[in-house]
Every structure is written in structure tokens, then in C-alpha cells.
Amino acid sequence: MKRFVVRRVGYALLSLVVLSATIFVFVRLTGDPSVLLVEPGASKADIDAIRTDLGLDRPLLVQYALFVKGLLRADFGRSFYYRTPVLELYLERLPNSLLLALVAMAFSLAIGIPSGILAAVRVNGWWDGAGKVFALLGLSMPSFWVGLLLILFFSVYLGWLPSSGSGTPWHVLMPAFALGWYFAAAHMRLTRSSMLEVLGSEYIKLARLKGLPEALVICKHAFKNALIPVLTLAGINLVLMVNVAVVVETVFAWPGVGRLLYEGIAFRDFPVVQTTVILGGVMIVVVNLAVDLMYAVIDPRIRYER
Amino acid sequence: MNGSRAATLTTTWRLAAFRTEGLPIFPIAILTVLAVLAIFADVIAPHDPQVGLLGERFRPPAWQQGGSTAHLLGTDHVGRDVLSRLIFGARVSMVVGFTAVIFAGVVGTVLGILAGYLGGWVDQVIMRITDAWLALPALTFAIFLAAIVGPSEMNIVIILGAVYWTRYARVVRGEVLSLKERDYVRLAIVAGCSKRTIMRRHILPNVVNSAIVLATLMLGVVIVTEAALSFLGVGVPPPKPAWGLMLADGKKGLMAGYWWLTVLPGVCIMLMVLSANLLGDWLRVKLDPQLRQL
Numbered sequence: 001m002k003r004f005v006v007r008r009v010g011y012a013l014l015s016l017v018v019l020s021a022t023i024f025v026f027v028r029l030t031g032d033p034s035v036l037l038v039e040p041g042a043s044k045a046d047i048d049a050i051r052t053d054l055g056l057d058r059p060l061l062v063q064y065a066l067f068v069k070g071l072l073r074a075d076f077g078r079s080f081y082y083r084t085p086v087l088e089l090y091l092e093r094l095p096n097s098l099l100l101a102l103v104a105m106a107f108s109l110a111i112g113i114p115s116g117i118l119a120a121v122r123v124n125g126w127w128d129g130a131g132k133v134f135a136l137l138g139l140s141m142p143s144f145w146v147g148l149l150l151i152l153f154f155s156v157y158l159g160w161l162p163s164s165g166s167g168t169p170w171h172v173l174m175p176a177f178a179l180g181w182y183f184a185a186a187h188m189r190l191t192r193s194s195m196l197e198v199l200g201s202e203y204i205k206l207a208r209l210k211g212l213p214e215a216l217v218i219c220k221h222a223f224k225n226a227l228i229p230v231l232t233l234a235g236i237n238l239v240l241m242v243n244v245a246v247v248v249e250t251v252f253a254w255p256g257v258g259r260l261l262y263e264g265i266a267f268r269d270f271p272v273v274q275t276t277v278i279l280g281g282v283m284i285v286v287v288n289l290a291v292d293l294m295y296a297v298i299d300p301r302i303r304y305e306r
Numbered sequence: 307m308n309g310s311r312a313a314t315l316t317t318t319w320r321l322a323a324f325r326t327e328g329l330p331i332f333p334i335a336i337l338t339v340l341a342v343l344a345i346f347a348d349v350i351a352p353h354d355p356q357v358g359l360l361g362e363r364f365r366p367p368a369w370q371q372g373g374s375t376a377h378l379l380g381t382d383h384v385g386r387d388v389l390s391r392l393i394f395g396a397r398v399s400m401v402v403g404f405t406a407v408i409f410a411g412v413v414g415t416v417l418g419i420l421a422g423y424l425g426g427w428v429d430q431v432i433m434r435i436t437d438a439w440l441a442l443p444a445l446t447f448a449i450f451l452a453a454i455v456g457p458s459e460m461n462i463v464i465i466l467g468a469v470y471w472t473r474y475a476r477v478v479r480g481e482v483l484s485l486k487e488r489d490y491v492r493l494a495i496v497a498g499c500s501k502r503t504i505m506r507r508h509i510l511p512n513v514v515n516s517a518i519v520l521a522t523l524m525l526g527v528v529i530v531t532e533a534a535l536s537f538l539g540v541g542v543p544p545p546k547p548a549w550g551l552m553l554a555d556g557k558k559g560l561m562a563g564y565w566w567l568t569v570l571p572g573v574c575i576m577l578m579v580l581s582a583n584l585l586g587d588w589l590r591v592k593l594d595p596q597l598r599q600l
Contacts, residue, residue, distance in 0.1 A: 011437075018438035026454060140580040142530045144537060145553065145572035148560065156563050163561065243443035247534045251557075261446065265453055265540055277450040281442045288441065 004296055012289040019281045023274065024067050028060075071278070077271035081263065086275040089260060094242075096166065097256035100179065100249070101241035103172050105234060107180035108187050113230065116191025120226075121218060123196060131188060138185025144247035147178035151251070164253040175252040179245055183237050190233055195226040232291060239287045243280040330588045333581035340578055344397035351390035352378075355547040358385030364559055367566050380566045383558045388566060391547035392574055398548045399578060402462055403529045409467035410528075411521045414474025415513065421475065422482025423505050433479065436472045444469050448531060452540035462541055466528050477520055481513045515593045522586035526579035533575050549575050 034050045051057065070076070076086040119131035154174060155163035162171050198204060199222055207217045246258035253259065257276060264272030343350060362385035366373045373380060379388040421432040439447075451465045485491060486509070494504050535541030536550030544551055549571040556567030 014434055015438045015441055018434055019441065022435075022438065022442075023450075026451065029454070136580060136583060137576075139583055140526065140576050142533055142572070142575060142579075144534060145568075145575065148553065148557070148568045148572065151560060152563075152565055152568055156561060240443065244445050246445060246449065247537060250538060261449060262538060265449060265538060270453065273450055273453045277442065277446050280446045281438075284441045284443065285438075 001296065005293060008289060008292050008296075012285050015285050016282065019285070020068055020071060020278070021064065023278055024064055027274070028063075076275040076278070079264075079269055079272050081267040081269045081272075086271050089272065090257060090275060090279060093255060093257045093260050096254065097242045097245060097249075097258065100172060100176055100245060100254060100256055101238050103176035104180035104183070104241055104245075105238050107177050108183040108237075109230075109234060111180070111184040112187030113191050113227075116188040116230075117195055117218070117223065117226075119188070119192045120195035120199065128192075131192065135185040135189055138182055138188075141181070142247075143178050143182050143244075144251050146181050147175060147248050147251040150174045150178060164251075166253075166255055171252075171254075175245075175248050175254050178251070179241060179248045183241065186237070187230060187234065191226065191230050194229045195222060198222045198226045232295075236284075236287055236291060239283050243283065330584055333584040333588075336577050336581040337585065340396045340581075341400065343393050344400045347394045347397050351387075351393045352376075353387035353390040355386060355390040355394040356545045358382065358387075360385050364562075364564055366564070379570060380564075382552070382555055382567055388552075388570060391552055392549070392570060394547040395549045395552060395571065395574065396578075398459070398542055398546060399529055399532065399575075402459060402466070402532050402542070402548075403525055403578075406463045406466035406470070406528045406532070407521045407525050409463060410470040410524065411474050411517050413467060414471035415478050415510075415517045417471070418475040418478025419482055419505050419509055419513065422479040423486055423501070423509060429479075432475065436475045439469075439472045440476070442469075444527075445531060445534060448535060449538065449540055452535060457540050457543045459542055459546070462532060462535065465535075466531060469531075470524060470528065473524065474517060474520055477516055478513050481516055482509055485509055485512055519586060519590045519593055522582060522589050525582040525586070529575065529579055529582070 034047050074087055076090075078084065079086050079089055082089055115127075115131050115134065119128040122128055150161075151163045151174065154161040161174055162168070163174075165171055199218075204217060204222055207221050208214075212221075242257060244258075245254075245256060246261050248254070249256045249258035250262045260272060261276040263269065264276065358381065362377070362381050363383060365377050365381040365385075367380045367388075368375050368378045370380075377387050377389070379392065381387055382391070417432050417436075421429040421436075448465050448469050451468060452461065455461045455465070491504060491508055494508050499507075532541055533548070533550030533553070536548045537554045539554065541550055542548035544555075552571040553568065556564070556571065559567050
């Protein structure tokens with residue numbers, strides 16, 4: 001177990017190193033990063049100051065060391081637009097993003113799990129066919145378009161829900177549904193296949209042989225075990241939701257991390273863009289690590305793999 | 307009861323047949339229509355997609371009150387013909403989608419073969435980069451790259467290629483690992499073929515199928531990403547008629563209820579992505595029985 005943990009943590013750290021190197025290289029690929037990192041319309045003296053600050057006249061490896069040192073001290077630079085450290089801005093927006101992601105997750109599970117179970121119980125039946133169509137639509141309709149349609153229908157035509165902004169519980173409904181839509185399809189697919197696998201196993205046969213009512217077999221015995229992979233995926237997807245919400249948050253002017261990224265592009269605020277990408281990658285690496293370690297605790301076979 | 311049951315069975319049977327037997331007619335028809343529109347856009351489109359008359363702003367589609375047959379699907383906020391923009395938008399989506407998918411596919415397949423066949427440090431370097439890049443949220447990563455290089459159609463293709471090659475590399479490497487243990491590869495080694503020859507003549511032809519299946523499935527993802535980038539203003543630069551850009555423009559008329567500016571471009575994106583997904587699913591079953599389990 002100890003060896004597994006060490007190796008897995010090592011891989012995660014290596015991923016983070018490659019990640020930071022990637023960002024570092026891409027920023028320098030265009031030639032002069034001081035142009036990106038200094039405010040638009042800055043004077044020659046300002047650019048020179050940034051240049052010495054970043055050590056752009058020094059060897060690349062030294063520059064990379066300086067870059068990583070900044071990251072390790074959680075120094076992501078200052079926003080040009082807000083004039084505050086980027087990290088502060090990010091942390092300020094994060095709770096909104098988490099709220100949105102949580103509600104979106106609730107939507108996607110509320111749609112995905114029951115429809116997945118129905119599809120598995122009535123495999124190849126009408127429900128299964130409908131589920132397939134639904135999954136295809138979920139994958140094919142871009143979330144931001146779903147958002148725009150929701151605004152058109154519920155805000156413009158019916159006037160029931162506010163079209164943008166935040167503040168009341170009503171504000172979160174439409175962006176959360178638009179964001180959860182795509183994931184509902186993914187959760188449905190996984191619930192279906194996981195449920196099918198469990199329903200084919202020996203202990204379900206036994207439960208049926210014992211003469212348990214079918215409803216009890218499905219709800220109590222099969223459902224609980226089929227849920228494990230779905231909830232794992234949901235955990236990973238929750239982090240993913242925070243990071244793919246850019247377009248949905250832009251559509252609904254929801255003040256989350258994605259909206260921050262959009263403002264970063266719109267105002268040519270490069271430190272904000274860079275930080276959002278780095279922190280997004282870090283979050284995903286950490287979650288993947290956590291899931292792997294959790295699985296190793298639950299299932300000893302994984303520890304001795306390879 | 308019996309009758310409805312029979313009806314249910316026929317519907318599902320038809321659905322299943324639709325996906326596995328014969329050619330999938332719906333996706334091929336849609337993609338053909340879109341391809342024809344894209345190629346002959348100059349001839350088919352009734353108006354110039356980039357020039358509008360301000361006097362003709364926000365005209366509704368022809369069948370609604372206030373619409374005219376001059377603009378069948380209405381006009382946008384600067385009086386440009388929506389139908390013409392949708393037709394030219396098909397060209398942008400197709401060109402960007404296909405080139406990006408092919409670009410990512412070539413890079414990913416080559417790196418996947420190198421990693422899988424050569425093994426050792428080559429494998430380590432390529433796969434560590436692949437893992438790290440897969441950890442980056444695709445859309446955020448694409449936005450980051452777009453912020454560095456600036457918007458243009460060419461840049462979008464390169465960005466999408468840079469973001470999505472990792473998925474090909476993963477799949478192809480896995481296939482190569484099993485292929486290189488096969489007898490015919492061993493025989494080729496004994497026969498004295500160089501590594502280069504083996505990779506090109508014996509490995510590559512056997513992974514091309516998987517790469518094509520993946521490419522078809524990726525086409526939808528790439529088109530949605532392009533639309534999202536254009537929507538955010540870091541994709542195809544205006545006034546080019548890209549569907550994502552049209553949706554962004556359509557937001558200006560959304561609260562006034564100008565539905566055609568929001569609904570129509572989205573329907574186009576959906577049809578194209580849906581077709582690509584259906585075709586990809588069908589190809590997956592046809593070309594690669596091993597992938598059926600996935």
C-alpha cells in the first residue's frame with residue numbers, strides 16, 4: 001500500500017510538473033511573453049521592468065525555476081483589470097462556481113440515475129430506446145445553446161425565471177440545468193451499463209431465487225452496488241463542471257470562475273487566463289489522485305497492480 | 307396490451323437496425339447536405355453573408371408577420387441574411403472541424419505508435435505529456451491557447467489539434483502494445499525489417515481503423531468546442547459567418563424575442579454533431595468489433 005501511494009503521488013507530482021512546463025513553454029512560444037504579461041498600452045519602461053522581473057534575459061531553465069517558485073508561493077500575479085492578486089479573485093468566485101456545479105450535479109443525477117435504471121431494467125425495451133435518443137441529444141446539444149433556449153422560453157416567453165445574474169435561488173436554476181444537461185447523458189449511460197453488470201451477477205440470481213419481489217431486488221440489492229461507479233464519476237465530474245462552465249456562466253452572467261476566465265479574455269487580462277487554466281489542471285490532477293487512492297483502499301487488488 | 311407490446315418491439319428493433327445494419331441513412335444524408343451547402347455556398351446562398359442593410363435589421367423569417375421572401379430565415383442585428391450566414395457557416399464548421407480532427411489524428415496516431423512500439427523513455431516522455439494534457443480541461447486549455455495566439459481560422463485548427471491529439475495517442479498506444487506481440491510483427495523483425503518499416507507497413511495499417519472511428523466521434527466534440535470558442539470571441543473572428551459567432555450575435559436580440567437568431571444556428575450545430583456521433587457509433591461497430599464493449 002505504501003509503495004502504491006508513493007508511486008501514485010509521484011505520478012501526480014510529475015503531471016503537475018509537466019503541466020506547469022506546458023503552460024510555461026506556450027507562454028514563451030509566441031516570442032516575447034512580456035507583451036502578454038504587461039498591460040496593453042504600457043510604456044517601454046514598464047515592459048523592461050517586467051522583463052527584468054521575469055528574468056527574461058536569463059537562461060530558460062532559470063526562468064522556469066522562477067516561474068515554479070512563484071506558483072509554489074501561490075503567487076499568480078496581479079490582474080490588470082481588477083488590480084488585485086489573481087488568487088484572491090479566483091477564491092472569491094469559487095464558491096459561486098461550486099454552488100452552480102452542485103445544483104447542476106443534482107439535476108444530472110436526478111435525471112441520469114432513474115432513466116439509467118429504467119433503461120437497464122427494461123433493456124432493449126421502449127425506455128432503453130428513449131434513453132439512447134436522450135443520451136445522443138445530450139451529447140449533441142451544446143450546453144450554452146441549451147442555456148439560450150431556456151432563457152428564450154422561461155424568461156422571454158413565460159417570464160418565470162430571471163435571465164441572468166445571481167442572488168436568489170431562482171437565478172441558479174437555468175444555468176445549472178444547462179450545465180447538468182450534458183452530464184445527465186453521461187450519468188445515464190454509466191448507470192445503465194453498471195446496473196446491467198450487477199443484474200447479471202450471482203448474488204442477484206440468488207436474491208431472485210429466494211423469491212424476493214423484483215422491486216426489492218432492483219431497489220435494494222442491485223441499485224446500491226450499481227451506484228458506486230456512478231458516484232465516483234459524479235465526484236470527478238463535479239470538478240470538471242467547475243472548469244467547463246465558462247460558456248454557461250457567460251450566457252447567464254453567473255459570477256463564477258468561468259465568468260472570471262471570460263472577463264480575462266475580454267479585457268486581455270492574461271494573468272487571470274493563465275491562473276484559471278493552471279488551477280483547473282491542478283484540481284483535476286488532485287481529484288484523480290484522490291479517486292485512485294480511495295479505490296486502492298477499497299479494492300486491495302489495485303495496490304498490487306503491475 | 308399485446309398489440310402495444312408488439313408495437314414497442316418493432317420500434318426498438320427498427321432503432322437497433324438503424325444503428326447496426328446497412329448504411330445509417332439519417333447522419334449520412336445530413337452530412338451530405340451540409341457538405342454540398344459548404345462547397346457550393348457561393349452559388350446557393352441568396353445574399354452576401356457579411357454585408358447587411360441596416361434598414362433590414364431583425365426581420366423575422368418569411369412565414370412570420372413582417373417577414374419577406376427576400377430573407378427566408380430573417381435577418382440579424384445588422385441586417386445580414388440569416389440563411390446565407392447559416393450556409394456559409396456550414397463551410398466554416400466543416401473546414402475547421404475536419405482539418406482539426408485530421409491534424410489531431412495524425413499527430414496523435416504518430417506519437418501513439420512511437421510510444422507504443424519503441425517503448426522505454428520515448429514511451430515515458432510521450433505518455434507523461436499525454437496524461438498531463440488530458441488533465442487540463444479541454445475548453446479552458448483551448449481558451450488559454452487562443453488568448454496567446456489570437457483568433458483566426460488557422461489558429462483555431464492548430465489549437466484544437468493541440469488540445470485533442472492526446473485522446474488518439476492514448477487509444478493508439480494501447481492498440482500498438484497488443485499488436486507488437488503478434489506473430490506477423492515478430493516475423494517481420496526476424497526478416498530484418500527496420501523499426502521504421504514495421505511501424506509504417508505493419509503497425510500503422512492496423513491502427514488506422516481505430517483512429518478513423520475516434521476521429522468521427524471527435525468531430526462532434528471539435529465542432530462544439532469551435533462553436534464555444536467563437537461564441538466567447540476567441541474563435542473564428544467576426545464578421546465571418548460561424549455558427550458559434552451567430553449565437554453570440556443572436557444574444558443581442560434574445561430578450562426582444564428574436565428567436566430565429568438563437569434557435570437556427572443551434573439547430574445546425576446540433577444536426578451536424580448528432581450526425582457525426584451517429585456515424586461514429588455505426589463505424590465503431592462496423593470497423594472495430596473490439597471497441598463494441600466501450
